[in-house]
Amino acid sequence: MATEGKKIAVVTGANSGMGKATVAALADRGYTVVMLCRNKARGEAALEELQMIKNRDIHLMSCDLGHMDDIRRFTDEFKVSYPRVDVLVNNAGVVSLDRRITYDGYEEQFGVNHLGHFLLTLRLLDKMVQGSRIIVVASGAHKVGKIHFDDINLKKGFHAIKAYGQSKLANVLFTRELALRVKARGITVNCCHPGAVATSMGVDRITGFGSSVTGILKNIFLSPEEGAKTAIYLATGSEGGKVTGKYFYRCQISATSKAAKSRSQAKQLFELSEKLTEEYLPL
Numbered sequence: 001m002a003t004e005g006k007k008i009a010v011v012t013g014a015n016s017g018m019g020k021a022t023v024a025a026l027a028d029r030g031y032t033v034v035m036l037c038r039n040k041a042r043g044e045a046a047l048e049e050l051q052m053i054k055n056r057d058i059h060l061m062s063c064d065l066g067h068m069d070d071i072r073r074f075t076d077e078f079k080v081s082y083p084r085v086d087v088l089v090n091n092a093g094v095v096s097l098d099r100r101i102t103y104d105g106y107e108e109q110f111g112v113n114h115l116g117h118f119l120l121t122l123r124l125l126d127k128m129v130q131g132s133r134i135i136v137v138a139s140g141a142h143k144v145g146k147i148h149f150d151d152i153n154l155k156k157g158f159h160a161i162k163a164y165g166q167s168k169l170a171n172v173l174f175t176r177e178l179a180l181r182v183k184a185r186g187i188t189v190n191c192c193h194p195g196a197v198a199t200s201m202g203v204d205r206i207t208g209f210g211s212s213v214t215g216i217l218k219n220i221f222l223s224p225e226e227g228a229k230t231a232i233y234l235a236t237g238s239e240g241g242k243v244t245g246k247y248f249y250r251c252q253i254s255a256t257s258k259a260a261k262s263r264s265q266a267k268q269l270f271e272l273s274e275k276l277t278e279e280y281l282p283l
């Protein structure tokens with residue numbers, strides 16, 4: 001339950017990397033923060049660590065963004081316990097060298113990075129008010145991405161960069177299209193590129209494969225706290241309450257790829273996502 005009068009933030013992928021850093025920063029700024037995590041043990045371990053600093057109002061809820069019924073269950077339970085969403089940070093993400101599929105049968109990067117967040121966001125919209133903010137953690141990798149409308153699950157010629165790029169371009173197109181559709185309600189929607197950040201991205205959660213690479217990159221890449229700065233800026237700074245539909249890098253509006261500027265692709269992706277999730281937003 002949220003403490004009366006406090007702003008409420010939901011952060012996805014909150015147990016690791018930039019998600020965890022975002023939770024800490026928002027809690028320290030006085031937000032009630034709901035951590036959305038897919039794995040109970042990893043979520044509880046992160047919560048325990050985050051609560052070592054006193055007076056942080058942080059709550060943990062489980063949800064697998066690759067499982068649409070679980071997203072529906074999460075949003076139903078959330079709405080019973082919390083009156084509003086002031087800030088939603090769609091941060092969770094996966095990158096995978098192999099073609100994996102979600103519970104619902106979608107290519108995992110498209111399914112989790114875009115489709116799961118699409119469903120989550122649309123189902124939380126009725127808890128958003130004038131001034132609520134949606135922040136999508138996209139990536140500069142959207143610039144190598146293309147939406148394969150003829151093969152959205154990349155059954156033909158899967159490649160990790162192709163899949164990750166598609167999912168991150170989908171993040172930017174979703175941001176632009178949703179921003180237009182919720183503007184009249186006073187909700188802002190922006191996305192960001194965090195930079196190259198040493199997190200657990202790409203590390204196999206079961207075998208730990210890839211963690212030594214992350215260890216080496218720590219010295220060159222940004223820390224999760226540094227990487228989370230732009231998302232936190234959009235969630236809490238005055239610009240994030242005024243500007244909408246933009247892509248930010250280093251806390252500034254930044255250029256996107258040509259494909260990310262296409263209204264027709266943004267609309268087509270939005271309509272496809274509505275069909276695939278069976279969740280519709282009236283124009």
Ligand SMILES: NC(=O)c1ccc[n+]([C@@H]2O[C@H](COP(=O)([O-])OP(=O)(O)OC[C@H]3O[C@@H](n4cnc5c(N)ncnc54)[C@H](OP(=O)(O)O)[C@@H]3O)[C@@H](O)[C@H]2O)c1
Nearest residue numbers: 013016017018038064065066092093139196197199200201
């Ligand atoms: N690191 C970079 O250099 C970089 C650059 C550009 C953009 N980004 C973006 O930044 C965001 C945060 O990533 P990060 O670098 O902080 O990586 P991270 O440490 O690997 O964190 C990713 C988070 O997403 C969660 N997640 C994965 N699949 C999920 C699912 N099906 N349901 C719910 N949660 C799920 C993970 O949960 P588990 O721990 O349980 O797996 C984890 O909490 C991602 O969107 C990523 O694409 C990262």
